[in-house]
Every structure is written in structure tokens, then in C-alpha cells.
Amino acid sequence: MSVSETAKQKFGVVAIVGAPNAGKSTFINSIIGEKISIVSSKIQTTRTRVRGVSIQGDTQIVFIDTPGIFKPNKKNNLERAIVYAAWESIEDVDQIIFLYDASKKINDETKALLERLAQQKNTPIILALNKIDKIDKARLLDLSKELNDLMDFDASFMISALKNDGISRVLEYLEKTLPEGPWHYPEDEISDMPMRLLSAEITREKIFESLYQELPYNITVETDAWENFDNGDIKISQTVYTSRDAHKKIILGKGGSNLKKIGMNARQDIEKILNQKTHLKLFVKVQENWMDNEDRFSLWGLSSKH
Ligand code: GDP
Ligand code: MG
16 A cells, blocks of 8 residues: 555544443444344343444544443442443544434433543544434424533434434544544455454354353453355354453353353354354453453454554
8 A cells, every 4th residue: 555545544443322222233233234233122232342344435433332331330340340441442432422312311321421421521522313213303403402401512413323314424424523544454354344243242142141141241252263165164263352260161161061052052143144154163261451451452353463
């Protein structure tokens, strides 16, 4: 790539913040055009951070979501750690999108969150009122005004993530406002990125299912290798990262039996989506302090190599 081309590039990390069921996953899916986030009407299904990478003209945008931020119960240490990690994760993003379910009334939780967001002084925050297909226009304008009174948003948008309405205006805005900087992903890596992320997400879901959610949030899954064979088979290698040896033991189970079950369940789901024979290899690694800054890029699935 020539220098002049690089100079034009823009890059930004955008965090989507919103209550459970506000439509964060749907929003990101409508941008990426692939089923990356696991959309569910169940609360808090999304646990990992990177949701997708999108290219708008010269701008590459990495979307992350922040599942821990809406956690009303801050009494126990684990919950506190989750909330803390969620806020930490948005500290150095370039833009925050506050996604709000327009069919919902503003409550104390919304107000508390906006107050806390207002402390995030260096990060521009925009409002995206979602699910506008569900309510009438007059109510929308009132709601937009009410929210803008509570917080000084840099811009406000009205969207329906489900009907793909208004999304392009948000993207155009991001394209205009994100800073100049080199892309983090080479273009040829992006094509299988959605499936890499989705398959990691599936494995993560299977881990949580198998452990009945006993384990805390600090598990990440990364897809390390993705090979397409000539006969149509696909081989995927993934690493499960956890911060404690005890967690590793639980994930593995007796003689690796639990990991085997997790791998089998994940493989079946991935196979259904890809419609190709899939081989899935899982590793479990203990990585202490995985929330530290140094590791952040790899957590996001961003390689610091680029
Ligand atoms: P998340 O918890 O914030 O990630 O929310 P999801 O993306 O999982 O969405 C929660 C529910 O709201 C799902 O049933 C979605 O289909 C629905 N939903 C999301 N966006 C819209 C929208 O624009 N309009 C309507 N009517 N429903 C939506
Ligand atoms: Mg979600």
C-alpha cells in the first residue's frame, strides 16, 4: 500500500452501550450483514466484546459491545468486577453509541447510566433511538428531547435496527467523524472475520451452557486458524482464555470430557451455519491479567501486528 493511500485511511473503535434488549446485537448485525452477535430476546446473551468490523469508504470501524454496563446489582465482587471491566473497555474508544429502546420509558437505571456516561468526558457520545418501527413519531420527538435534556449528545439518530432503517445515516456520521489512522485489519482478513467471530461466540455460548453460568465473565474465545480444504471441509482452531487455573480445570472436566462436549456442541452449530463439514480444535489457556491494556488488542481480535 502506498503512503498516500495510507494517509487517507481512517480508523475507529465504536462502543455500543445500551440496556439488555435495546437491540445492540441486531444493530451490529444490520451493519455487518452477517449474523455475528447472537441475537436473543433473553437478557445478556452477548458477552464478548468485538462484534464486527465494517468498512465505509476509507474508514474502517470496529464495533464492540459492553454487556456489563447495565448491571443493577453491584453488591457482590464479581458483579462489581464485571461493571468495572465494562467501563474500562470503553475508556479508550473513539465513539460511543448510546442505543435506546424507544418503546421504553426512561427510568432510574437510564438516568444513572447517563450520569455515569457524562463522566466519560473525552469520548463523543451519540444517541440512537432504536425500534422506531414500534412507536409513533410524536412520542419519538418527546423522547429524544427528554434524553437530550439528560445528556448532551453530539448527535441523535432515529433508527430501526430490525428494519435496517436509518442505519446508513449513523454510518455516514461515523465515517465523517472518526479520526485519521491506519486500518487494523488488512482487507483480505475481513472476509472470513464474521465467521471467525461468530464461531468463537458459539464456542463461548457452549461453555456457558455447559457450566450453567457458574463461571464469571472472564472467558474469551479466539479463533486462531481457519482453513478451507479443497474437499470442502473446514478446520478451525480456537483458544479458550481464562484467568484462573481452577477455571481451566472446570472447563476441561474429567479427562477433558467437558471440553470434548463443548467442542462437539459448538461444531454442530457451526456446521449448520456453514453447511460444510467442520473440524473444530479447542485449546484452553490460562492467561492472567487478560484485561490489562497490553492484551486488549488481542482480546478485541485486533492484532497489534498490523
Ligand atoms: P441486545 O440485548 O441489546 O443485544 O438486543 P438484541 O439485538 O438481542 O434485540 C432484542 C430484541 O429486540 C430482539 O427480539 C430483536 O429482534 C428486537 N429488536 C431489535 N431491534 C429492533 C427494532 O428496530 N425494531 C423492533 N421492533 N424490534 C427490534
Ligand atoms: Mg446482544
